[in-house]
Each structure stands twice: as structure tokens, then as C-alpha cells.
Amino acid sequence: MKKNILIIAIALIPFFAIAAESTPAIDLVAAARKQIGETLYYDPSYKVIDYPRGDVSLDRGVCTDVIIRALRVAYNYDLQKFVHEDMEKKFFKYPQIWGLKQPDKNIDHRRVPNLRTFFRRNGWSLPLSNHRIEFKPGDIVTCIIPPNLPHIMIVSDRLNKDNIPFVIHNIGNGTQEEDRLFEFKLTGHYRIKGIGSFVSADSQGRAVAVD
DSSP: OHHHHHHHHHHHHHHHHHHHHHHHHHHHHHHHHTTTTTOOEEOOOOOOOOSSSOOOOTTEEOHHHHHHHHHHHHHOOOHHHHHHHHHHHOGGGSOOOSOOSSOOTTTGGGSHHHHHHHHHHTTOEEOOOOOGGGOOTTOEEEEEETTTEEEEEEEEEEEOTTSOEEEEEESSSSEEEESOTTSSEEEEEEOOOSHHHHHHHOTTOOOOOOO
16 A cells, blocks of 8 residues: 555656746746736836835836736845846946946846746747747847837746737837737847745845856
8 A cells, every 4th residue: 555655656756846947937927917007108217216025006017017017016026136246246248338337236137038048048048949848937028119129028838829929028018918929029038937936945036157
């Protein structure tokens, strides 16, 4: 009897491992979805905000704010803090397209090119693909809205009739869940790693960036 129980337990290990991996991603999707109906406006204006965990008014924001808020709710992970800390150490590893001479904790984490750099430096980048099967719930994707506006979105667990995932984003009318994953040219695909484990052990979190 004991032997049979052991065999069943061993057989179930892969199942529980898969379930454990998928839960944080679904949490991120749920946290993004909660912003629908709360964030109603697209407002790119510069704002002085608190630090850490600063935010503009919840009823407004830009595409990056969807990701920032979702990560805080789902993982207690503060992109403002971690991007700022990394830019203080490695400022010239980040895009130099705004004429700044030093980091600005009010805006750096709210800029798509900076987030792309931060994600890459943390080892979250995936190869670009146009195959729907490569995009999982909770993945983060970036694209260019013509002619040259960077945009960022969270991949949803909801699918269209062709099994292509929806995205959750703010593209101009507040946070929405829409069938627009492949509407624009993709520039980046990212899957967050490590956050679930180290946030549970350390409420402050620790972002590990590379040189």
C-alpha cells in the first residue's frame, strides 16, 4: 500500500510543478484585468510622483503603467524602484534618447525602451515569433505603433476564435483587453522569471541585473 502511494506521489510531481509555474503568470493577468474600468484615460504628461511605489492617479496613465501596477499587485514588485536602482548603477546601459544626464525616478520606469532594457538585463527576453503558441498568459510584449511610438502589453489568458491571445494594455482609451497581439510589429517578448520565489522570501524583492 505504501509503495503504491509513493508511486502515485512521484507521478504527480510534474503536474504540481507545472501548476506552480503557471499560477504567478495568471496572477499577473488578473492584476492587469482589474485595471479595466478603473484606468479610463491615456495621459502621457510628466508627473512628479512618490518614491518608491509612486504612481499617477489610477484613472489615467500610459501603457507602461498597466505593467507597473500589475507587477505591484501580483508580486509586490516595484518596477520604479528596481529600474531606478539599476539605472543609478548602469545609466549608460540604458537608451540615451531623452537628453538626460542622470536617472529620473519619476519617469524612467514609465518609458518602454527603458523597460525593454531592464527586462533584457534581468534575463527575461525571449526570441521574437509570430506563432501564437509561443505567447503565454502573463508574457509581456512590446511593439511599435506607426510611425514610431513604442508600446507595451500583457498577454491575456483569453483567446480569440483562432486561439490567438488577447492583450491587456492602454493604447489610448484606458486599460482594455483586446484582440490586438499581432496588429503592430512586435519588438520584444519577455517572460518574467524569479519574482514569485524571491518575493515570497524577501518582501523587498531583489532584481538581479547583469553588466
